[in-house]
Amino acid sequence: MTIYLIHIQHGTSTFLFEGLFRTDSDEQNAYKWLLENQTNAVLYFDGLDQATWKIDRGTNYNTINPFSKADTATIMYNILSGNLFPQAKIVFASREFRVSELPAKARPSDIITLSGLTPNDAEKLFVFLIGKGGAEAWGNIRSMSPRLLNLVSVPVFLILTAVVMARDPTRPQPNTVTELYKRIIAALQHVENIRQRDKIHQILLKLKEMAYQGMEEGRVSIVFYKEDFKKLGLSSEEVQDLIMKVPGNNLLSRHLMEGNFIFFFCHQSIQEFFAASFIAHMTAEEFSLFNGKHLHENRWSVVRKFVSGLVHEESTDQLDKSVSDLGDTPLRPDIEY
Template identity: 60%
Template structure:
């Protein structure tokens, strides 16, 4: 009997699926039987901000409609590190499945599905060198041979309006789309990964297919005009009430007391926990050390997390944990330079690490053998539990450079967008002279002086609003009063401020010794965000601020 290929399977046979069929980190869904899924979004959370002309707030109940049902062909979900972009993308994909199966109690034919193909791709795993076919770009890892990839791609070209493609983590790509655009290609041309992605976003390829992407904001703003999404949704964080509920739930005993201490002793942290990943990390710290003051910066937060991890009794290789972390710093830095957030077993060997040594510090998934999803087959790829942890470790490597290398790296790279979060951590480590067992910083005073000069120069010369917001965050992270007093003008106009960013803006304005202007025009500011800014300014004699001052 002739073997039935996957191409034929997709063409005429649809497997009954209950729930979501997941192929580890890359996902492709075909559906036959209706399995209505409950909406898992909590409408009352309302932590999304849609960044359009009117900069209005929208709730989670509108996200699915915005991403899937509206006429716009491309929607971007943007946010800072740890805000939950990947989690939200997966939720949208899952709800898209439910939306595709809606409207009738029984489905006689797949032709009744709203979407027949829902493809979810994590870009951090798309590490391609040289030229490849668009079919391989879109369906790599799902099939055992090239013929099946080609058939799936042919089907997509023929049924573009019946498909949704999710690209998660555009900022994590090892390749970069050129700011001034790229060449147009035909559907079957081989090209570099960046060129294929450019053609998809510019609608030269798959013009009728709905596209949803996620990224940190700088990567979207850096796209060529013709490739920028028409609709952008910015995650502004959990509401304060929901953040508190989740925090107290995680802490369990004495959760209310711990929350009160955070609000009193670390106002920045109270706003930072609106970002999910930092909510969890803060809960871990407060549960482990309930009597210690909460950390006041993200740098101190990660230092405490690493310290807790190093002291866990049942952690493997506890005696060598310091050496392992130092090696991970070098690997994290090398990954940042190469634009990578995933690492192979060979990367571990180059760094002098064994996969057994990083089991408690990194995540691992099957490498190229994603189709079978069998962990015992093929090689593995490794990644840090969150990209911001990689950036923190990379910053640790930077601050421990020799003075000459530190100055050279700072001049050539640290001001670039890819390194913006690393720069925050570098400032948090360099300017903080509190004894720290995690970092051995030589020539601290000279490095501090050089970094201060670099920041002052950027304050004067770079007017890009997103760059300046990152710079404000780095200055705040430093905790250096002299550096904060150098700020004469704060311009956050046109930026959808999160709770944490609002606290940073207000705090810097209050601590500046030479403030001439605070511009927040065309920002989507509600009463709560406004209260955070004015609350930080309460000790400063300024004109009264109200909603009427902002567009």
């Protein structure tokens, strides 16, 4: 279950349990049990780095009791600092940058860094996803793109790599994350049963703009609404046609954006790549304004890498084309190439 935490005033009971129980009485009983049995409780908060609110080192947060009403950031500060539920085990997931920004009292006593799949497990999962030809594709990665071995230790990148390589087994495998995501977007343009195939390019362009706007508003991996689509002339039906799928494997099928009434990108990195694609095609003046306003902020760190990769690949492609246009004529007659 995913809970989207928004920046409003509410009680801690509602903050933790809203929507989980049919009646207010059940919610209150659950909260009472938590207060009385803290040593038996584990509170897990997923995606601290994706929240629209922020626990800031420069803010003095009020100390609250279990029945006070406060905004989300204040409640979370009191939980993480041990003022609320001091005997419960608190666990949260986040990218590194948001942990480093936490005030000293709210920082965790222990940090576990996830290193991803082992090489053997990555190989087994990859071969299973692709099916026929999977072992050969894995062998090609090991021999021709060894840098991908570190990349596919992360489950989401392994799945995306499988999508790309299964779709066109004869094409050389991607060597960088940027190239991988570019080919995922290209694969989306050949989705079966898409209703608006002639509009797919425009749909993707609008999604890139929406991804950028969402990040600029602080909505990293946060929900989008049908109104967001309408502002850009999109419909939810058009977006829901976009599915990432390993050909021949019906067990693996992911919509680019998920949801029925509220929507979100299927992985935060997808939104960040779309935002980077929008930035990479800004005018010099637009990019200068963006650079001065946002590029230094930690939450744009992955976007910065994608932008660098996109600009580098485009520059390399242009250079390769320029050299190709020269034919067999050496760039300098006194040098043997």
